[in-house]
Amino acid sequence: MARIVTASTMAAMDRATMDEFGLPGRILMETAGREAARIIRQHYPLRDTPILILCGNGNNGGDGWVTARYLLGWGAQVSVLLAGSPEKLTQNSLINRSLYEKAGGCVLTADNDSRLAGHRGALQRAALFVDALFGIGLDRDVKGHFATLTDTVRESGKSLISLDIPSGIHADTGHVLGTAFRSDHTITFGFAKPGHFLEPGRSHRGILHTVDIGIPEVIYGKIPSDLACTDPEWAKEILTMRSPESHKGNFGHILLVAGAPDTRGAAVLAATGALRSGAGLLSLMVPEASLPLPGIPPEVMLHTVGGNNRTGFDDTALQSVADLLEGKTLVAAGPGMGTSSSAARILQRLLDCPLPLVLDADALNLLALHPELMEKCCRRPHTTVLTPHPGEMARLCQTSSTAIQQDRIAAAVCLATDSGCHILLKGASTVAATPEGFCRIVTSGNPGMATGGSGDVLCGILAGLMAQGLPADEAVPLAAYVHGLAGDHLAKNKGPIGYLPSEVAHTIPRIIQTTCIPPNRENPGHE
Numbered sequence: 366m367a368r369i370v371t372a373s374t375m376a377a378m379d380r381a382t383m384d385e386f387g388l389p390g391r392i393l394m395e396t397a398g399r400e401a402a403r404i405i406r407q408h409y410p411l412r413d414t415p416i417l418i419l420c421g422n423g424n425n426g427g428d429g430w431v432t433a434r435y436l437l438g439w440g441a442q443v444s445v446l447l448a449g450s451p452e453k454l455t456q457n458s459l460i461n462r463s464l465y466e467k468a469g470g471c472v473l474t475a476d477n478d479s480r481l482a483g484h485r486g487a488l489q490r491a492a493l494f495v496d497a498l499f500g501i502g503l504d505r506d507v508k509g510h511f512a513t514l515t516d517t518v519r520e521s522g523k524s525l526i527s528l529d530i531p532s533g534i535h536a537d538t539g540h541v542l543g544t545a546f547r548s549d550h551t552i553t554f555g556f557a558k559p560g561h562f563l564e565p566g567r568s569h570r571g572i573l574h575t576v577d578i579g580i581p582e583v584i585y586g587k588i589p590s591d592l593a594c595t596d597p598e599w600a601k602e603i604l605t606m607r608s609p610e611s612h613k614g615n616f617g618h619i620l621l622v623a624g625a626p627d628t629r630g631a632a633v634l635a636a637t638g639a640l641r642s643g644a645g646l647l648s649l650m651v652p653e654a655s656l657p658l659p660g661i662p663p664e665v666m667l668h669t670v671g672g673n674n675r676t677g678f679d680d681t682a683l684q685s686v687a688d689l690l691e692g693k694t695l696v697a698a699g700p701g702m703g704t705s706s707s708a709a710r711i712l713q714r715l716l717d718c719p720l721p722l723v724l725d726a727d728a729l730n731l732l733a734l735h736p737e738l739m740e741k742c743c744r745r746p747h748t749t750v751l752t753p754h755p756g757e758m759a760r761l762c763q764t765s766s767t768a769i770q771q772d773r774i775a776a777a778v779c780l781a782t783d784s785g786c787h788i789l790l791k792g793a794s795t796v797a798a799t800p801e802g803f804c805r806i807v808t809s810g811n812p813g814m815a816t817g818g819s820g821d822v823l824c825g826i827l828a829g830l831m832a833q834g835l836p837a838d839e840a841v842p843l844a845a846y847v848h849g850l851a852g853d854h855l856a857k858n859k860g861p862i863g864y865l866p867s868e869v870a871h872t873i874p875r876i877i878q879t880t881c882i883p884p885n886r887e888n889p890g891h892e
């Protein structure tokens with residue numbers, strides 16, 4: 366489940382399985398179609414459900430013909446609408462079309478809008494559609510009669526199952542090309558694709574089933590994928606329970622630099638996130654003018670610096686940085702920190718420190734404002750994590766957020782490999798990229814989290830996990846996963862909107878208990 370491959374990697378795996386391993390494409394297609402038919406049979410009563418399978422010209426259509434043949438053999442009322450041109454079918458599609466017809470299957474064809482209109486009755490009679498129009502070969506906008514068919518089926522509100530990926534969804538980016546199906550189930554072949562997890566593709570695919578079509582492990586080894594997604598099994602591998610003999614010194618001491626007077630709440634939220642995810646000790650450096658800090662956990666060691674400047678940190682704060690870094694194991698900076706020139710000088714000092722560094726919010730804005738700081742950041746020999754939302758990412762990359770959203774994975778991987786930093790690109794479909802170019806898509810989270818302060822909590826969770834010793838390539842996606850799961854838990858139990866980032870922070874211990882800790886690794890103190 367956690368493995369994900371791009372369309373081109375999947376095509377290369379299919380090819381290598383055929384050419385190098387010697388398993389013919391027809392067998393792969395046979396397996397794909399048969400397994401799809403089996404899943405359809407599990408979910409719908411075949412005898413009472415008129416099924417219309419919509420086939421395109423490519424091999425996705427080929428899977429559709431095989432599915433149709435099996436369903437027919439199992440007694441279903443099934444027809445195929447070939448929404449392409451019979452003379453353009455791929456070789457394996459042609460063979461499977463003829464097998465389906467030999468088995469007694471009925472075929473309707475429509476390669477333009479007026480022919481499609483002639484099949485209105487068949488479309489109306491169907492209770493279940495199977496979408497085998499386009500799979501990973503979709504390479505341009507869906508138009509003409511393909512678009513008419515897609516819109517008609519979607520607007521009918523009837524049940525729909527997509528083979529491999531809902532037609533119209535780009536397999537690598539999750540974008541809608543023109544128009545797209547919205548499915549109840551998607552049965553994907555081999556491995557899941559990024560478009561199953563990236564919005565809006567994620568909302569179009571319904572329940573995802575991944576079918577093993579026989580791509581051998583040696584081929585996966587030869588054509589490795591540098592993509593994966595978060596899931597409970599992966600999370601359970603990462604977090605280990607504490608030794609009964611552990612003490613607070615084992616779980617890190619964070620220096621959090623945050624909270625100018627107007628944004629002091631950001632410091633409170635980040636601190637709460639860090640403590641709720643298990644940080645050993647937390648020192649908070651805030652401007653004196655930010656006091657009082659309502660809601661600050663009493664566990665936080667508070668260090669007020671820098672006189673009474675209403676704009677936040679001033680240069681007197683700079684003198685405290687070296688002292689405050691003493692004895693720390695990790696620095697997190699940015700939430701509500703401000704972007705004054707003094708804040709820039711503080712960041713410069715932090716970039717020099719030989720500790721892992723998590724930079725969020727205003728720290729990212731400072732990097733964008735001061736190219737020399739960004740250069741320094743890229744040259745750091747120590748772990749650095751940047752956690753931008755698309756706006757911050759656009760400023761860091763000197764582009765627009767629209768350009769970033771065009772291909773979130775590519776944007777995150779490009780910045781990570783160029784800068785040598787770990788990048789957590791937040792938002793709907795958060796992605797975590799390592800400096801080596803590996804990318805993990807975060808599968809949790811919901812739009813109820815789109816509220817001020819959410820990112821501050823995430824920054825704290827990440828600092829908390831890293832302070833406990835988790836390497837950044839695991840801590841970064843795990844922090845976002847746990848944060849998203851906490852949001853999902855609140856959305857389900859409190860309501861989809863209106864729960865607070867502070868509540869997300871307070872839910873973290875429960876999420877860690879239920880999702881990340883395998884039952885056999887329960888803390889003995891909880892027996």
Ligand SMILES: NC(=O)C1=CN([C@@H]2O[C@H](COP(=O)(O)OP(=O)(O)OC[C@H]3O[C@@H](n4cnc5c(N)ncnc54)[C@H](O)[C@@H]3O)[C@@H](O)[C@H]2O)[C@@H](O)CC1
Binds near residue numbers: 393504
């Ligand atoms: N041996 C293999 O390669 C296997 C492939 N499989 C299936 O094959 C699919 C990939 O097959 P293909 O590479 O043939 O690609 P598709 O079947 O996804 O579609 C490609 C065809 O559609 C056309 N096309 C793309 N976008 C279009 C648009 N917007 N409007 C009109 N036409 C458009 C292309 O020109 C091409 O003819 C997978 O998604 C999977 O379902 C499976 O059967 C497993 C084995």
Ligand SMILES: Nc1ncnc2c1ncn2[C@@H]1O[C@H](COP(=O)(O)OP(=O)(O)O)[C@@H](O)[C@H]1O
Binds near residue numbers: 726
């Ligand atoms: N539509 C969404 N679906 C899932 N998660 C979301 C969505 N919108 C925002 N989030 C999450 O909420 C958080 C918002 O972070 P950020 O934009 O930095 O907020 P702030 O600056 O207010 O703290 C991120 O973790 C982001 O991934």
Ligand SMILES: [K+]
Binds near residue numbers: 425531
């Ligand atoms: K499809």
